[in-house]
Amino acid sequence: MTDSESFTHVQPVYSLKQLTQYFLKLGTLGFGGPIALVGYMHRDLVEERQWVSEAEYQEGLTLAQVAPGPLAAQLSFYLGYVHYGFLGSALVGFAFVLPSFLIVVALGWAYTLYGGLNWMQAVFYGVGAAVIGIIAISAYKLTRKTVGTSWLLWSVYLVNAVTTIVTESERVELILGSGALVLFIKFPPKHWIKQNRLNSFIGLPLIPLLAAVPTATTSLLGQIALFFTQAGAFVFGSGLAIVPFLYGGVVKDFGWLNSQQFLDAVAVAMITPGPVVITTGFIGFLVAGFPGACVAAIAMFIPCYLLTVIPAPYFKKHGKNPKISTFVNGVTVAATGAIAGAVVVLGRQSLHDLPTFLIGLIALISSWKLGKKLPEPLIIVIAAIAGVIFWPKQ
Template sequence: MTVLPARVPLPTAPTLAEAFRVWAKIGLLGFGGPAGQIALMHKELVEDRRWIGEQRFLHALNYCMLLPGPEAQQLATYIGWLLHRTAGGLIAGLLFVLPGALIMLGLSALYALYRHVPLVDALFFGVKAAVLAIVVQAVVRIGRRALRNRLMIGIAVAAFLAIYLLRLPFPLIIALAGLTGWIGNRYAPSLFVPAGQGAKGDVPEAPGVVDAMFERGELAHAAPSWGRALRVAAIWLPLWLGPVLLLWAMTGSSSVWTQIGAFFSVMAVVTFGGAYAVLAYVAQAAVDSFGWMAPGDMVDGLGLAETTPGPLILVVQFVGFLAAFRNPGPLDPLLAGALGALLTLWVTFAPCFFWIFLGAPFVESLRGNRALSASLSAITAAVVGVILNLALWFSLHVLFRQVESVEILGLRPDLPVLGSVDWRAALLAAAAMVAMLWFRLGMFTTLAGCAFAGIVLRLLLS
C-alpha cells in the first residue's frame, strides 16, 4: 500500500502592517552585502514564513541580477509587490534602504570632517586591507555558486579580460554573456542550468503564500499589460529624471549637481551585475573622470558601506556627499554634502522601483523559460569576471603607492610600480584574507581587527 504524503498546509497571507514590520526588520539587519541580505530574505520569507516558494524566489532573484543596480533591494521590492501590489513594493524597497542611508549620511559627514586626523587616518588604513579581503571573498563566494563547469569559468575569464585589457563597457559584456547563454541553451542546455534548478532528486518545495494567491486568482496585478506598463513609465520616468532636468536648468551643465544627477542616472541604466560590479564603474569615473575623490577615498567609502545595513551600493551616497562637500559653491559644505547624498540616493534608487513595477509582470509570465534562465546563468558567470576586475583595482591602489598605465601590444592596462609597494598594507591584507577565507572570521571581526592593527602600526612607526 502506497502512503501519499500529507499536503503541506498553506501559510496565511500577511497583512500590510505585518509585512511592514518584517521589511523593517530586514532593513535593520541587512548586513553583509548582497549575499548576506539575500540569505536573510530567504530565511525570513521562504524558510520561516513561506510567503514565497523557493522557485519563485530564485526566478525573481535571477531577474533582479539581470537588472542594473542593487539586486537585493530590487528583490525585496519584487516580493513586496507580489504580496501587496505597488504599496507593498514601495514599503519593502524603501525600508530596505532607509536605515543604512541614514547611518551612511552620518558616517560620510564624520569622514569629511575628520578624515585627516592621524588616528582616523590610521584606522582607515587598516580598514582598506579588510575591504580588499571582503572583495576577494566575494569573488570566491559568487564564483563557487556560478562557475559550475569549464564553460562558465571561460565566460568569467573572458569578461575579466574584456573589462581589464580591452576596457569594454559593462552593458556590452553583459549583453554578450546573455547572448552566449541564449545560443548555448539551444546546443548544450545542460551547461547553462542555473544553480538550484533542475537537480536530480530534488524534493518538491512547500507552496508559499504567493503560490496560493496565484491558485486563487489573486495575482491579477502580476499579469502583463502594455497599458499598465505605459502608465508605470508615465509616472516613474518624470519622478526619476525630473529633478535632474530641473537642476540642469537651474545650475547649468557644468555644476556638480548636474554632474551628480546625470552620472548616477546613467549609472542606474548601464551598470549590471550587482553592487560589486557597479563599484568598478563608479570608482573609475569618480576618481579619474570627475576628480571628486582619490582612490583611497573610494576604498574607505566601501569600508563604511560594509559596516552599515542595507545595500552595499549605498557607497554611492558617500561619493555624492564628498563630491558636493568639496564643491559646495555658495552653500555650507555640510549642507551641500547632505544634498549631494540625497540627490545620489534619489537617482540611484528611483530607477530600481521603475524596473520592478515595469518588468516584473512580464517576468512572472516567463517563469520556467529555459532560454531566459540560460542567459541569466551566463550573465552571472560574467559578473564573476567583473568583480575580479574590481578586486584587482582595489589591490593595485591598496598595496601600491603608484599605479601607471603601460602600453603592451596596443593595450594600456593599469600596472603597479613595484618599487612603491606598501609592505604594511600587504601584511594587513594578507592577514585579513587568511582570517576570512581560512579561519572564516566574520566581516565585523575582520574589519575591527584590521582597524585596530592599522592604529597600532601607525603608533609603532611614529
Template sequence: MFRNLCGGVANRPPTHAPPAVPFGAALRFWLKLGCISFGGPAGQIAIMHRELVEQRRWISEPRFLHALNYCMVLPGPEAQQLATYIGWLLHGTRGGIAAGALFVLPSLLLLIALSAAYLAWGQLPWVAALFYGIKAAVAAIVLHAMWRLGGKTLKTPLAWALACGSLAALAWLKWPFPVVVLGAGAIGWLAARVAPAQVVVLVAAAATPTTARATVIDDHAPPPPHACFSRRGLARVLGVGALLWVLSMGALIAWQGWQATLTQMGWFFSKAALITFGGAYAVLPYVNQAAVQQHQWLTAAQMMDGLALGETTPGPLIMIVAFVGQLGATAEVVRACGGASGCAAWALGWGAVGALVATWFTFLPSFVFILAGGPLVESTRGKLALTAPLAAITAAVVGVIGSLALFFIAHVAFPAGAAAGFDSKPDWAALALVAAAAWALARLRWGVIRVIVLCALGGGALRWAGLA
C-alpha cells in the same frame, strides 16, 4: 498572452503552504537587511538567498532565481532591485517600495554621517585599521556567494562553460558586463532551439529547490492578483514614475535654476541610472569622469575615499553617489561663503541635501523597472523559450561573481600595487583573514555580521601589532 497566467487550477498553490507573511514582519526584515547588506551585490544576494529561501522560506528557489535573472539584465543596483521585486511579490506595490527603500535607507543615513565626519576630521588611523579587516571579510563573503550559487547551478557542461566563459570575459578580456549577460542569454535561447534536452537539464539545475519544506510563495503557485499583467497597470506605473521625475526635476529648476549644482546632479544621476548595466564598478568610471573632471564636485583622491566608504558600509555600492552628492553640494557652499562664520553648519545641511538629490534620481528608475516589469516577468515562468535564456544567465552569474571575487582579493592582497602590476609583496596577513572568514562562513556557518565584526577587530589587532 499574459491573461491566462493569473488564473486556472493547473498552478493552484499547494494546500500545505505556510500562511502569508505579515507586512510588519516583512518591514522588520527589510530594515535588518538594509543594516547588514555588506559585500556588494554578490554578498547581498547571498544574504537574501540564505534568509528568504533557506531560513524563512518566504519564496522558493526557482522564483528567487527567476527574479534575480530579471534584475541582472536591468540597469541599476541588482540587489536593491531584487529586494524590491520580492517585497512587491509578497505585498504588492507598498511591499516593493518598502523593501527597496529600507534596503537603501540605512546606508544613506550612515554615508551622510560618515561623509560629514570625513569632511570634518579626515581619515583616522583606527578607522583605517578597522576597514583593513572589513575588506577581507567582504572578499570572503563574495567567495562564499560564488561557492553557494555555483554548487546549485553548475550541474551541466553548458552551465560550466557559461560560468567559465563569463569569468574569463570579465576578468581577462575586459568585456563589458552587458555583453557578457546578453551573450549568455543569447546562448540559452539558441540552445533551447538547437538542443532543448540539454536546456531542460540546465533550467532544472538552476531551479532545484534547496529544501523540500513548503514556502510562502511556492514555484507552483500562480502569481498573486497584484502580479497579474495588464496594460492599464503598466501604463499607470510608467506614468507615475515619469510624473515623479518631471515634478522633481521641475522643482529643482524652479528653485535653483538649470545651471545650479543640485539641478545638474539630478540630471546627471538620472542619466547614470539608465546606463548602469553591470553594477557599480561598470558605472564608476563614468561617475568619476563627470564628477571629478567635468563638474569638479570632488577630487580624485576624495573619489577613492568615497569608494572605500561604499565598499565597507551596508547597502549597494552605487550608494557612493550619496558621497559624491554630499561633497559636491558642500563644496558649493564653501566656495560661496568663503569661510565666513556659520559656514560649516550651512555646508553640512546643504551637503545632506546633495546626498538626497543624488540618491533620489539614481534609485527612482529602479522602482519603476520592477513595478512595471514584474508582472511581465512573472508571466514567463514555465516557458522554455524564455526561461532558458534566464537560466543561462544564472550560470553566467557564477562567473560574474568569481570575477568580482578576484577583484576584491587582488585589492586586499595588493592594496598599493593592484593598479600598478602587482609589483609589491602580497599582504599575507590580509589573505589569512580572507581565508579565515571564508572558512567561518562555509564550514562554521557563522552569520555575516559576526564575521564582519570579528574581521574588523582582527584587522585592528594586526595593525596595532604591526603585522599588517
C-alpha cells in the same frame, strides 16, 4: 484575471505595516552582504512566518538576478509587490534602504569633518587593505559558483577581467555583449525564427537599455543623477558588482574621489547594515554634501525599483524561458569577471607596503576559513585597529 492581478488575489496573512516594519528592522540590523540578506528573508518570511510561499520567493530571487541592480534590494521590492502591489513595493524598499542611508550620511559627515586627522587616516589605512581581501574571496566564491567548467563562460570571464584591469573600469557594453554572445552561441538565431518565440525572451534584456536614458545636465547634481542612474540600470550581479563600475566613473572619469577615498567608501558599505550599494549615498555626500547623497541614492535605486516591479507580471509568466536564463548567465559571468579585475585594480592602490599587504592577506584568509564565525564587520573593526597600530605616518 490579468498577470498583475495574479499577485494580489490571495488574501495575505500579514499587513503591509507588518511587512514594512520587518524590512525596516532588516535594514537596520542586517549585516553580511547581499547573500546573507536574501538568506534572512527566506528564513524569516518563508520558513518561520510563512508570509510568502517558496514559489513566490524563488520567482523574486530569479528576477532579482535577471534584472540589473542590487540583489537584496530588488528581492525586497518584489516581496513587497507580491501581495500589495506598487505601494507595497515602494514602502518596503524605502524601509529597507532608509536605515543604512542615514548611517552612511552620518559616516560621510564624520569622514568629511575628521578625514584630515591622523587617527581617521590610520583607521582607513587598515580598513582599505582589509576590503581588498574581502572582495578577493567574494570574487573567488562568485567565480566558482557562476563559471563552472564551460570554456565559453571561462572565455567571457577572462576577457572581462582583463579588460577591467587594463582600462581600470567596468565596460557595460562588454558585459551586455557577453550575455548576447552566450545566447547567440547556445541558441543560434535560426532557432528563434523556427520556434517563433522571439518576443517571449527579448523584453528583459532590452529593459536596462531603455531605462538608462536620463536627461543630461552640466550641474554637479545632474552629473551625479546621470551617473548613478546608469549604475542602477546596468549593474548586474551581487552588490559587489557595482565596485568596478563606480571606480571607473567616480575615480577615473569624473575625478570626484581619489582611489583611497573610493576604497574608504567601499569599506563604509561593508561595515553598515543593509544593501552594499548604499555606498552610493556615502560617495554622493563626499561629492556634494547631503543633496548629493540624496540624489545619488535615489538615482541608484529608482531604476532598480522600476526594473523589478514593471516586468514582475511578465516574468512570473515567462521567467523560466531557457533563452532568458542563458542571457542572464552570460551577463552574470561577465560581471563576475569584472569584479575579479577590480580586485587587481583596487589592490594596486591599497596594498602598497608590507603592513597593508599583510592586513589584506589576513582578511582574505579569515573570510575564507572562518566564514560566519568572523563576520565582515568584525574583520573591518580588527583591520581598523591594525591600521592605527601600523600606520607609518605616526
